[in-house]
Amino acid sequence: MNLMIPAQPMPFEALTPDAYRQLEHAASLKGLLKPFKGKGELDHLAQVAREIEAQLCHLMEAVVQQAGQPPYSLLDIRLVLQNTSAGSTFLRWRTRDFARMGVAVWERQVRNKTQPQAVREGLHRFECNRIALNLQMSVVHSLYRQASTCAIKMASAERLLRQFTTAAEISR
Template sequence: MRPMPQPPAFASLTADAYRQLEHAASLKGLLKPFKGKGELEHLAQVARVIEAQLQQLMAAVSQQAGRPPFSLLDIRLVQQNTSAGSTFLRWRSRDFSRMGVAVWERQMSCTNLPQDLREALYRIECDRIALNLQMSVTHSLYRQATACAAKMANAEQALRQFVNPVEESR
């Protein structure tokens, strides 16, 4: 491994990075009685907006991890789109033959890795873990809100089937 240049400080995500998400992501909007499918559709829409904002934060972290000195390592942080429609940050080997936290652990165990670079990789990993958790929860909320909105629409349709014939016979 070649000698590493002095790494710039990795800028971990701060409260400022999350400021926009704070207002949209209040649990007050979730823990209330929903009066119909419209409110659930709105909740799903809010979850989609938060997902897009989380993707922007993920892109910022992966861009930082893609610059020197990190780009000189045998590890890459990439955004991976899933078949479920969400995005996660994943560690990959430089040749893309291996993926997962084991790739990161292997890089961390290199004895010639400078301590400040090791600490920066640790901060990147902490941001990756937190962002993946937040994306997973937000995407699950989106899916559940969408499914529940459809169920409420079906319930409303069933009600109308049984209410309208009675009203028409009067």
């Protein structure tokens, strides 16, 4: 598809430290590296991870919105949000007709010699944001899953102890 792409695309607004400011405070690992006293603390950790996932989704949506502006919207490529069966969201490159997906789609656009250099550089910045946000989402989602699983296991251990303690008291 041969479209007229302006030589100077809209200025790309990078994800700045301000965009991450709220996440920075919520995502401290200080609360992770401690002895957990019960299911409640693990449930809280899982809840915090879920909240961070939601905030990461908002950042992803902002990147998708920028990638949907000209001149990028004129290309045969889209940056889209993909929800997974595991319950998380990732950024993926797709062709306009959704026939192909993945980094190869992005690479083909960057390698296209007819693309202005400014467009290539913009695509590069989108790809770097995509990589970083997907990493962050993966780590936070894994933390959520682990905290949730551990909360269930801890609750089970507490139930078993209560049952044994109650049975021992009755037999006295």
